[in-house]
Amino acid sequence: NAGVMQNPRHLVRRRGQEARLRCSPMKGHSHVYWYRQLPEEGLKFMVYLQKENIIDESGMPKERFSAEFPKEGPSILRIQQVVRGDSAAYFCASSPYQATSTDTQYFGPGTRLTVL
Amino acid sequence: GESVGLHLPTLSVQEGDNSIINCAYSNSASDYFIWYKQESGKGPQFIIDIRSNMDKRQGQRVTVLLNKTVKHLSLQIAATQPGDSAVYFCAELFMDSSYKLIFGSGTRLLVRP
Numbered sequence: 001n002a003g004v005m006q007n008p009r010h011l012v013r014r015r016g017q018e019a020r021l022r023c024s025p026m027k028g029h030s031h032v033y034w035y036r037q038l039p040e041e042g043l044k045f046m047v048y049l050q051k052e053n054i055i056d057e058s059g060m061p062k063e064r065f066s067a068e069f070p071k072e073g074p075s076i077l078r079i080q081q082v083v084r085g086d087s088a089a090y091f092c093a094s095s096p097y098q099a100t101s102t103d104t105q106y107f108g109p110g111t112r113l114t115v116l
Numbered sequence: 117g118e119s120v121g122l123h124l125p126t127l128s129v130q131e132g133d134n135s136i137i138n139c140a141y142s143n144s145a146s147d148y149f150i151w152y153k154q155e156s157g158k159g160p161q162f163i164i165d166i167r168s169n170m171d172k173r174q175g176q177r178v179t180v181l182l183n184k185t186v187k188h189l190s191l192q193i194a195a196t197q198p199g200d201s202a203v204y205f206c207a208e209l210f211m212d213s214s215y216k217l218i219f220g221s222g223t224r225l226l227v228r229p
Binding site: 058 | 216218
């Protein structure tokens, strides 16, 4: 069984460009979480989505960031007009249902975004 | 605001010794505390959790202790092995509408051969 897949694994963008990060959850999983990790820091929650719905976006910056999880296809985290401060590792986690137990959020390998 | 943090950024231990990684938290409302292991270039991997109404839980070579009085959490690894070298994070699970995880800042464990 394939785990959570994220692509690209590394992404380089110049300031002002757009970044699109993709997350394919594990088969059968309909819940997706996005987290951001700065170097030498812990992960910070950004957004929680179910298929076609944003459930909790309390960790998302108010501007330039958006996320979606369409009925078909991967979840997308989109960052418009990137700035250097957006450079980080972005992790996706998926679960088969609302994570009522603690070991059911499975993490992907992350996308390392570098903004030049 | 809520926060979860660690006392030691780096811990170096001899192979075969026991390791203790500590974590302090400030929010008393969480239902679970969880330890994750993150190897270089990978996502976090679940190790063990403990419910807030417990004070100790044991797994394979790992033990988690919770002291709610002083809001302190620790992870003990017995007979540390080179494969245990990684960054370890404690996290709280908020069982509200989103079940999101709140992570601490991490401790790097280095195992000397």
